Amino acid sequence: MPGASVAVLPTSASSTPASRKTSLAQPERKYKCQFCNRAFSRSEHRSRHERSHTKERPFKCMKCRSTFVRRDLLLRHDRTVHAKDGGVPLHSDGKRRAGGGSKARSIGGPSKSSIAIDPSTLSEQIEASSEGVFDVEHAAMLVADLHHKATAAMRDNGSPCEPSPSMAYAPTSAPMMDPAVTYPPSAVPLPHNVPWDTFVQPANMDAKANSMPSSASASFESQSFASASAGFKAPQVHSDEERNMILDNIRAHDSEHAIPEGFRVPNLSSLNRYLATYFGLFHHHLPFLHPASFSVTQVSPALLLAVLSIGALYAFDQDQAYMLHIGSKVLVNQFLQNKENFSSRKCPLWTMQSSLLNMIFASWSGDPKGLEWACSIKSLLANMVAGNRYELKLRQDGREDAQPTRAEWIEDEGCRRTYYAVYIFFGLLTLTYNHTPAISFNEFEDLQLPSQEALWNSKVTEEAAWQEQLKASPAITFLAAHTKLFQGDTLKYSAFATRVMINALFLEVWYHKRSPEALQDVVTEYKLRLALETWEKSLDLCEPEADTVPLSAPHKGHPLIFNAKAMFRNARVRLEVDLKTVQEALRYHDHYEVAAAMSTARDKVKRSCEMIKVIDECYNCIETAVRQGVRWVARTSPTNWSIEHPLCGMDLMITLTLWLYRLEHDEEAASEEEMVMYLKVRTLFEKDAEGAMNSQQLSATVAHLWGSMLDEVVVWGITRLMGEAFRLHSQALIGYVDDVEASSNVSTPSMISQGGDEESVY
Numbered sequence: 001m002p003g004a005s006v007a008v009l010p011t012s013a014s015s016t017p018a019s020r021k022t023s024l025a026q027p028e029r030k031y032k033c034q035f036c037n038r039a040f041s042r043s044e045h046r047s048r049h050e051r052s053h054t055k056e057r058p059f060k061c062m063k064c065r066s067t068f069v070r071r072d073l074l075l076r077h078d079r080t081v082h083a084k085d086g087g088v089p090l091h092s093d094g095k096r097r098a099g100g101g102s103k104a105r106s107i108g109g110p111s112k113s114s115i116a117i118d119p120s121t122l123s124e125q126i127e128a129s130s131e132g133v134f135d136v137e138h139a140a141m142l143v144a145d146l147h148h149k150a151t152a153a154m155r156d157n158g159s160p161c162e163p164s165p166s167m168a169y170a171p172t173s174a175p176m177m178d179p180a181v182t183y184p185p186s187a188v189p190l191p192h193n194v195p196w197d198t199f200v201q202p203a204n205m206d207a208k209a210n211s212m213p214s215s216a217s218a219s220f221e222s223q224s225f226a227s228a229s230a231g232f233k234a235p236q237v238h239s240d241e242e243r244n245m246i247l248d249n250i251r252a253h254d255s256e257h258a259i260p261e262g263f264r265v266p267n268l269s270s271l272n273r274y275l276a277t278y279f280g281l282f283h284h285h286l287p288f289l290h291p292a293s294f295s296v297t298q299v300s301p302a303l304l305l306a307v308l309s310i311g312a313l314y315a316f317d318q319d320q321a322y323m324l325h326i327g328s329k330v331l332v333n334q335f336l337q338n339k340e341n342f343s344s345r346k347c348p349l350w351t352m353q354s355s356l357l358n359m360i361f362a363s364w365s366g367d368p369k370g371l372e373w374a375c376s377i378k379s380l381l382a383n384m385v386a387g388n389r390y391e392l393k394l395r396q397d398g399r400e401d402a403q404p405t406r407a408e409w410i411e412d413e414g415c416r417r418t419y420y421a422v423y424i425f426f427g428l429l430t431l432t433y434n435h436t437p438a439i440s441f442n443e444f445e446d447l448q449l450p451s452q453e454a455l456w457n458s459k460v461t462e463e464a465a466w467q468e469q470l471k472a473s474p475a476i477t478f479l480a481a482h483t484k485l486f487q488g489d490t491l492k493y494s495a496f497a498t499r500v501m502i503n504a505l506f507l508e509v510w511y512h513k514r515s516p517e518a519l520q521d522v523v524t525e526y527k528l529r530l531a532l533e534t535w536e537k538s539l540d541l542c543e544p545e546a547d548t549v550p551l552s553a554p555h556k557g558h559p560l561i562f563n564a565k566a567m568f569r570n571a572r573v574r575l576e577v578d579l580k581t582v583q584e585a586l587r588y589h590d591h592y593e594v595a596a597a598m599s600t601a602r603d604k605v606k607r608s609c610e611m612i613k614v615i616d617e618c619y620n621c622i623e624t625a626v627r628q629g630v631r632w633v634a635r636t637s638p639t640n641w642s643i644e645h646p647l648c649g650m651d652l653m654i655t656l657t658l659w660l661y662r663l664e665h666d667e668e669a670a671s672e673e674e675m676v677m678y679l680k681v682r683t684l685f686e687k688d689a690e691g692a693m694n695s696q697q698l699s700a701t702v703a704h705l706w707g708s709m710l711d712e713v714v715v716w717g718i719t720r721l722m723g724e725a726f727r728l729h730s731q732a733l734i735g736y737v738d739d740v741e742a743s744s745n746v747s748t749p750s751m752i753s754q755g756g757d758e759e760s761v762y
Contacts, residue, residue: 033049057069059074235291237296246296249304250331274311278311290414302350313716325361336351352381352384352385364716405463430506430510434583448476450497451473452473490537490538490540502564502571528575573655577604577655594722595727618653619681627684635713643716643718657733660678660699664698700734704727707725707730708723
């Protein structure tokens with residue numbers, strides 16, 4: 001991938017120039033393609049190339065339904081998608097490796113752990129896969145393959161961990177639990193314990209990128225999320241007795257025995273791992289649950305399973321994530337169907353929270369059917385929010401001017417945070433897929449904005465002391481904050497409130513650009529620009545969150561502010577560029593269609609003074625990734641950053657690549673300001689992109705780098721789809737379309753893609 005550090009095999013000190021020249025001589029290319037004029041030195045390489053013409057996909061994954069045109073791509077799919085298996089070779093590949101040692105040269109150590117590497121085979125692989133062009137991405141993939149062989153060999157010499165026995169959830173006599181799979185030693189290590197506010201940019205990014213795999217042997221369980229330093233300790237299941245209570249709760253709620261027969265409840269260690277990943281990696285980006293009162297034995301099993309499903313995604317245990325997701329959906333469905341005289345006012349909070357997490361799981365899964373399901377219940381969730389908010393208002397009015405007790409405040413704040421979390425999620429659906437917003441900001445006019453995280457996670461339990469803490473915390477309503485932003489008055493509020501308000505401004509930009517009068521409505525556009533500028537200035541006044549979040553990112557402050565800044569950049573771009581066609585193509589999850597929509601949006605990107613300001617925002621988006629080290633960001637951002645970053649960044653990267661393309665191909669000469677901006681982008685890549693610049697034009701290089709970064713490590717399937725689309729877009733920018741079925745069709749497991757029970761939906 002662009003930005004990768006490529007390992008070079010050293011030559012012997014005694015080698016003469018003549019011998020080196022002989023060893024590097026190109027073999028005769030006598031095998032000609034029957035469809036074009038390319039030729040190859042080996043018949044198998046010709047066959048591999050010809051599949052780009054015939055579209056044949058002969059290599060099938062033994063663990064899912066994916067198929068591939070090349071064996072190395074099947075192997076990469078197995079290592080990344082089926083990471084819970086530890087990257088163990090597939091059956092066909094294992095047999096091939098077991099019998100084919102004649103050509104390999106053994107390097108050191110006993111035969112069991114040796115790694116066979118043949119430089120001639122390596123060069124042939126490069127030739128066949130790149131068809132004569134040595135590209136950095138493929139070299140990095142080959143180096144990574146060598147690393148996986150090494151770690152697999154080391155694992156063979158070690159004593160395997162004994163999986164602990166599991167307990168079955170069995171309404172019938174059939175056992176329903178398999179031994180838990182430990183986190184794979186060969187999986188990509190992900191640093192979780194670097195405090196958010198103490199990130200220091202490493203001096204040598206190349207060294208860091210190459211050192212990443214060296215610590216991969218540490219098991220997931222041994223990694224601490226330091227959640228105590230984040231203001232709370234992640235909830236845990238403390239004993240098998242508590243696990244049995246969870247099983248009893250599931251049985252009690254599954255009165256119709258509708259949970260699919262293959263459903264598995266994780267064992268004790270897996271349950272705690274999933275809880276740790278949810279509260280350590282996902283929760284900080286959408287903190288609507290109250291960790292201190294989240295009791296695993298008392299919380300609704302539907303909500304617990306929804307939490308565990310997302311935790312399992314972040315632990316790269318996708319099959320288990322899918323089953324937990326289905327279990328949660330079935331339990332929520334049973335509750336709603338069996339509720340007599342259904343009223344959105346009477347729905348408990350857990351139904352909203354469970355539905356929200358299940359919709360998040362489905363919408364970013366990379367499966368179009370998952371998105372269709374999420375959209376089908378959007379109005380139901382919006383009605384639940386409206387009804388529940390009305391009940392909250394009645395409760396607050398009933399207290400009149402009295403301060404709520406600590407327990408009352410936690411209940412009320414949990415409701416408010418859930419409403420705003422739904423609002424933010426719906427905003428992301430609008431941003432990504434151009435869906436009409438399901439909740440208007442009018443819904444929240446007199447509702448207080450979310451509190452500081454420090455107050456939400458406060459450990460103060462003595463009532464009088466807690467009341468003093470509450471009085472010292474600023475309380476501002478949504479409407480008051482909205483009014484101040486449009487008046488140009490900066491204001492001070494929490495990190496969560498910051499994220500809520502940029503969501504509101506983004507949706508106002510969306511509504512404005514979808515209005516027929518938008519072109520003539522200069523006043524509204526001026527007000528929107530003023531509000532966005534005021535929001536950005538208010539970041540300096542934003543309540544400092546004292547809690548350290550156990551994630552690493554090149555940003556000071558809370559993850560919510562980091563996410564809010566990403567949506568701010570997107571809103572700025574939307575004022576100038578309309579990429580509606582791309583967003584609508586994304587709904588159907590075909591990377592060819594998405595890439596085609598990207599390329600045909602060329603005329604949407606104008607060349608103007610205002611556009612240069614937009615390109616500067618695009619530059620800021622990609623600068624973080626390039627300066628921090630492309631490979632490091634690609635491997636850590638899927639877990640440490642939010643899904644919001646690739647979603648918000650898509651419009652920015654399309655706009656940037658198309659603007660660069662226009663400067664490179666338009667007959668009209670670049671202005672002085674445009675040339676300065678163009679050189680600024682080129683300099684970034686030439687100096688800091690770890691070798692990403694090559695002979696391609698800059699527009700294609702940027703598109704290829706962004707696409708490669710998105711699908712390096714996949715938690716949410718939607719990022720793989722976007723990565724594939726950007727690779728195609730890169731090829732279109734340089735004037736050709738090669739075989740792009742190289743990437744696997746990966747999605748977060750969904751009900752349809754895994755053959756689940758299609759009836760178990762809302």
